[in-house]
Each structure stands twice: as structure tokens, then as C-alpha cells.
Amino acid sequence: MPSCPRCDAPTDDGDRYCAECGAPQTEDAAEELDEYVQRQAQQVAGGGGGGEGGGDSGGGDGFADMADLNDREQLWRRGCYVVGYGTIVIALSIGKISSIPLILAGIAILPPIRRLTARPLGSSLKREVMAGLYAIFALIGVALYVLL
Incomplete structure (x- = not known):
């Protein structure tokens, strides 16, 4: 044997x-x-790649796993999670009417919102649009906080 x-x-x-x-x-x-x-080894080394310039990369729905994204897109997503959840926590600690726009700002910048808006809008929001929505809601929230 x-x-x-x-x-x-x-x-x-x-x-x-x-x-x-x-x-x-x-x-x-x-x-x-x-x-x-x-x-x-290629997957671990980042052989999956990803698009430059802020576009979506990966599968047919425009989204990829974190392993398939380039460093810039991973940094963007992680930063969005930190800023979004941080804004929501700050808004909840304020506890005034001005916290509502701040909560909306935090939600608007979270990466899953891109996937959720992709079906009704026909395509996902670009990250510049997400950042713009965040800025608008955050400014409204801060203005209400200062005024009220």
C-alpha cells in the first residue's frame, strides 16, 4: 500500500x-x-482591480466586494462609513429638531444608499452626488441648530 x-x-x-x-x-x-x-494570491494582492476616478466597479449591478476594489475606492467607502455614522451619532446626541437633517446627511453618505437608490433611479448615485447631498443636509442641520 x-x-x-x-x-x-x-x-x-x-x-x-x-x-x-x-x-x-x-x-x-x-x-x-x-x-x-x-x-x-492574485485576489489577495489586489489583482481584481477596480476603476479609477470614482466610478463603480465589479459585478453587473455596479457593485463589487471590498476585495475587488482598488485602494482609493476602499478608502472612500471606509471614510463614508465613518463620516456617516459619526454624523448620525452627533445628531442623536443633540436631540433637537436640527438633528433630523443631520441624520439624513449621515444616511445620505452611507455606501449602501447607492445600492438602494440604483433600482428606482435606474443607476446608482455617483459619490459626488452623495457628498453633495451630505453637505446640503449637514448645512441645513447646522443652520437649524444655530438658529434654534
């Missing part, structure tokens, strides 16, 4: 991988494993 060259566990003649350590037992299995590892 043959054994695994890596761990010396007994294997059958038809086994492609060792049941104990997972080492490939045939040349085809070794090539398959090597191709899989190379694909995973």
Missing part, C-alpha cells in the same frame, strides 16, 4: 490528496493546487 510522501500516512492508489495532511498525490492534483494558490 502506498504512503503519502509528506506525512507517511497510508493512501490508496486512486487518491488525489492525502486524507491526513491534504498533500497532492498526483501530478494533476499538484498542478490543480498550484493554480488555486496562484488565483488566491
Whole structure:
């Protein structure tokens, strides 16, 4: 009975991988494993890419997983989450009527809003539009806070 060259566990003649350590037992299995590892390394290294200049990238609905986005788009999304949730927390701590526009501002800049508005509008909002909505609602909220 043959054994695994890596761990010396007994294997059958038809086994492609060792049941104990997972080492490939045939040349085809070794090539398959090597191709899989190379694909995973490309994904980790950012081989999925993404568009420059603020456009959407990825799947058919205009959205991609975070792993498929370039560094600039990932930074934009993370910043939007921080600013959006931070604005909402500040608005909730104010507790006045001026907090309503601030809550709307925080919601307007959150990245999931792009996906939610894509179907009724026909396409997703560009990030410049999101930032503009945020600025308008935030200015209204701050003005109401100062005036009231």
C-alpha cells in the first residue's frame, strides 16, 4: 500500500490528496493546487482591480466586494462609513429638531444608499452626488441648530 510522501500516512492508489495532511498525490492534483494558490494570491494582492476616478466597479449591478476594489475606492467607502455614522451619532446626541437633517446627511453618505437608490433611479448615485447631498443636509442641520 502506498504512503503519502509528506506525512507517511497510508493512501490508496486512486487518491488525489492525502486524507491526513491534504498533500497532492498526483501530478494533476499538484498542478490543480498550484493554480488555486496562484488565483488566491492574485485576489489577495489586489489583482481584481477596480476603476479609477470614482466610478463603480465589479459585478453587473455596479457593485463589487471590498476585495475587488482598488485602494482609493476602499478608502472612500471606509471614510463614508465613518463620516456617516459619526454624523448620525452627533445628531442623536443633540436631540433637537436640527438633528433630523443631520441624520439624513449621515444616511445620505452611507455606501449602501447607492445600492438602494440604483433600482428606482435606474443607476446608482455617483459619490459626488452623495457628498453633495451630505453637505446640503449637514448645512441645513447646522443652520437649524444655530438658529434654534
